[in-house]
Amino acid sequence: MMESGTLEFSKRGKRLIGQEMFKILERAKDMERRGQRVFHLELGNSSFPPPSEVTQATIDALMNGKVGYVPSSGHPELRMALAKYYGDQGCTGITENNFVISPANLLINQVLDLIANGGDSVVVFTPAFPTYLAAINHIGLVPNPIALEKGNGFHLTRQVVDQAISLKPKVIIVNSANNPTGAVYTQTSLEYLIHQCAQHGIWVLSDETYAELCYRWPFWSLSASEYERLIVVSSFSKAYSIPGYRTGYAIANPLVAAKLTLSCSTLFSCLPMFTQEGCVAALQVGEAYLHDVRTHYSRMTEKCADLINQSNVLSCAVPDAAFYLFIHIQDTHLNAQEFCERLLQERETALTPGNSFGPGLGSFVRASVSGPEEDVLEGIRRLVHFGLEARETPSWWSEHTTPFKRVGHAV
Amino acid sequence: MMESGTLEFSKRGKRLIGQEMFKILERAKDMERRGQRVFHLELGNSSFPPPSEVTQATIDALMNGKVGYVPSSGHPELRMALAKYYGDQGCTGITENNFVISPANLLINQVLDLIANGGDSVVVFTPAFPTYLAAINHIGLVPNPIALEKGNGFHLTRQVVDQAISLKPKVIIVNSANNPTGAVYTQTSLEYLIHQCAQHGIWVLSDETYAELCYRWPFWSLSASEYERLIVVSSFSKAYSIPGYRTGYAIANPLVAAKLTLSCSTLFSCLPMFTQEGCVAALQVGEAYLHDVRTHYSRMTEKCADLINQSNVLSCAVPDAAFYLFIHIQDTHLNAQEFCERLLQERETALTPGNSFGPGLGSFVRASVSGPEEDVLEGIRRLVHFGLEARETPSWWSEHTTPFKRVGHAV
Numbered sequence: 053m054m055e056s057g058t059l060e061f062s063k064r065g066k067r068l069i070g071q072e073m074f075k076i077l078e079r080a081k082d083m084e085r086r087g088q089r090v091f092h093l094e095l096g097n098s099s100f101p102p103p104s105e106v107t108q109a110t111i112d113a114l115m116n117g118k119v120g121y122v123p124s125s126g127h128p129e130l131r132m133a134l135a136k137y138y139g140d141q142g143c144t145g146i147t148e149n150n151f152v153i154s155p156a157n158l159l160i161n162q163v164l165d166l167i168a169n170g171g172d173s174v175v176v177f178t179p180a181f182p183t184y185l186a187a188i189n190h191i192g193l194v195p196n197p198i199a200l201e202k203g204n205g206f207h208l209t210r211q212v213v214d215q216a217i218s219l220k221p222k223v224i225i226v227n228s229a230n231n232p233t234g235a236v237y238t239q240t241s242l243e244y245l246i247h248q249c250a251q252h253g254i255w256v257l258s259d260e261t262y263a264e265l266c267y268r269w270p271f272w273s274l275s276a277s278e279y280e281r282l283i284v285v286s287s288f289s290k291a292y293s294i295p296g297y298r299t300g301y302a303i304a305n306p307l308v309a310a311k312l313t314l315s316c317s318t319l320f321s322c323l324p325m326f327t328q329e330g331c332v333a334a335l336q337v338g339e340a341y342l343h344d345v346r347t348h349y350s351r352m353t354e355k356c357a358d359l360i361n362q363s364n365v366l367s368c369a370v371p372d373a374a375f376y377l378f379i380h381i382q383d384t385h386l387n388a389q390e391f392c393e394r395l396l397q398e399r400e401t402a403l404t405p406g407n408s409f410g411p412g413l414g415s416f417v418r419a420s421v422s423g424p425e426e427d428v429l430e431g432i433r434r435l436v437h438f439g440l441e442a443r444e445t446p447s448w449w450s451e452h453t454t455p456f457k458r459v460g461h462a463v
Numbered sequence: 464m465m466e467s468g469t470l471e472f473s474k475r476g477k478r479l480i481g482q483e484m485f486k487i488l489e490r491a492k493d494m495e496r497r498g499q500r501v502f503h504l505e506l507g508n509s510s511f512p513p514p515s516e517v518t519q520a521t522i523d524a525l526m527n528g529k530v531g532y533v534p535s536s537g538h539p540e541l542r543m544a545l546a547k548y549y550g551d552q553g554c555t556g557i558t559e560n561n562f563v564i565s566p567a568n569l570l571i572n573q574v575l576d577l578i579a580n581g582g583d584s585v586v587v588f589t590p591a592f593p594t595y596l597a598a599i600n601h602i603g604l605v606p607n608p609i610a611l612e613k614g615n616g617f618h619l620t621r622q623v624v625d626q627a628i629s630l631k632p633k634v635i636i637v638n639s640a641n642n643p644t645g646a647v648y649t650q651t652s653l654e655y656l657i658h659q660c661a662q663h664g665i666w667v668l669s670d671e672t673y674a675e676l677c678y679r680w681p682f683w684s685l686s687a688s689e690y691e692r693l694i695v696v697s698s699f700s701k702a703y704s705i706p707g708y709r710t711g712y713a714i715a716n717p718l719v720a721a722k723l724t725l726s727c728s729t730l731f732s733c734l735p736m737f738t739q740e741g742c743v744a745a746l747q748v749g750e751a752y753l754h755d756v757r758t759h760y761s762r763m764t765e766k767c768a769d770l771i772n773q774s775n776v777l778s779c780a781v782p783d784a785a786f787y788l789f790i791h792i793q794d795t796h797l798n799a800q801e802f803c804e805r806l807l808q809e810r811e812t813a814l815t816p817g818n819s820f821g822p823g824l825g826s827f828v829r830a831s832v833s834g835p836e837e838d839v840l841e842g843i844r845r846l847v848h849f850g851l852e853a854r855e856t857p858s859w860w861s862e863h864t865t866p867f868k869r870v871g872h873a874v
Contacts, residue, residue, distance in 0.1 A: 064577070188686075298734060
């Protein structure tokens, strides 16, 4: 088919930006095909083995020919298993009719498209998972990024909630445990958010994808709330180390769930039955596996944060959850885009620039430590060495913009 | 979470209609959970076993821990295998950069959303796959259904192409081999369509999902065309009996393919790696398997069409491709909705009413004969018996609207 530069796309088409980390993955894979070794810190692509029960249940389903369609709302067995799982955790009155199965990333798009019209405003607390901004942009909504403060660990405070409410947005997106900061919000702050939103009829999209991976602070889920304009989105990807299953779910009141089911039916018909049977097995394994995963990520994040903080050029907080480090690179005098570009080209190490997570974050980069331990540690070492060298060997950019700041810095 | 009737959805949200056959599936599954046996003719849910090589490749990938992310454009191996597959069939100059991996049903939505704005008109030749109308409706496009004629086997003619062009639509959707009619359009008619669209700068979305299942008429693919505003969508679902893999692809010029990749990245990140490795194996199996599938569906469609046509109350054409029968039920004096409703409730047999496939088709129903042979034959027998009884035992509706037409009808 012919190549062309004259094609005109739709308004939505022109506003597509995608996810930066998948562009980086594509470039890294190209380098690998050319024979280069790449250290992958760009994506939350867990190398921790999934529960063998999950793999086995998926294989059993495939062997039993379960390769047909299921209802658009999801495999009934999975929806019932989820209702039981949440019920056991104290969500009263929750049934399978509160659940819709769909990839969590897609659900972010589906939910926003279901409740907001072009021009409606959406509050996002930044740093934020890039898909929020990509989806808002694509749909034609107006993003209202509200910056959380590095000084208090990027936590949700009463002050930023008040700021969000004062903007009278259509939707507020909240993400605890947070990607990329690893912050886990307190029950008090989340309840205050819901209370204020209820007062003003504001929709809340709560992304709880990393709920099961809180190891330094207890997680509090909004799923127990009865607020009718609340939609919780979560995923099996991160907790059970199966990001490639592309299986997540929404929890919503039955009217919203029915609408989301129509969205699934219109968009993609349904998800595979065999991956969903694997997810049923995941819920049965539960804590026995999750304990090991949490221990692993707790150790990895601490170890990698130590390497970074000992460098005296890069710095990051030790996260309360998940497997990301949100690293301050200001002392390298490189901006995040240049830092990431050069780290990939010169040190074969892929990570994600901070500006993908919101405005004003060009002095941060995100490193995922979810990959194979030795590879991650090597990637972190390269990152640290590069940071040290960058400070000592200024780029053209830093030379012309901050010529005096480097003088006298000790390594 | 609380139930509510006071929630307001977006314009797009209000226009969601989903796919009728998935609603029927959901109801049929509910009946099965209550212990009833249901004969499934509502969906193209093949029970023909997939190639063992496909299942094995998928299992191998799972066993090898390939449960992580791949690039948003698709697994590079699959895109390269597709380029080779189409190249071998005579598509010159086609490379992996022409391919994007995504569920075919989602691609219909993605393509329309990428090229058309709310209010733009889209021509659909009816009867048409319900997702076209659901996607058009959801996005806020203006559907221009153009009725194909039962009298000439629902074929694409120069006359309907001229009619389509005269409407100056933004997009024309064409679907050969056709769901639900089983018609395979001629090379002449498709080339005429492309030529006319090129003259007027009209986009063409060619859905070739059933390409490999043409058994009574040779298939001609538009993928060989170099028209820059052409996007071909296809799927592994039907040819390789893996609808539950939810894996399809678009073929487009590299600029459009890059835009669709951004759409995939924004919407769902990527598809599973292990299902895509299964699809690589499918392309390697190719003809050896497809020959058997075609023979099976050719036999099933002929056998079932015979049962229907011998009834003297229902009638259908023997399709040239795929596994659907588009059945005329006019002599039963029931409309399609009532026919399908009662057949499911009274005879435990699920099929899809004709009005799901476009306006003015309320005297047709679609039966899929892709299920297990004995179940399908039992479903068809129930359908025929019900048709005969309906003609003899008029419903309230037929009694009050066509009281005299039944007199003197022989069974």
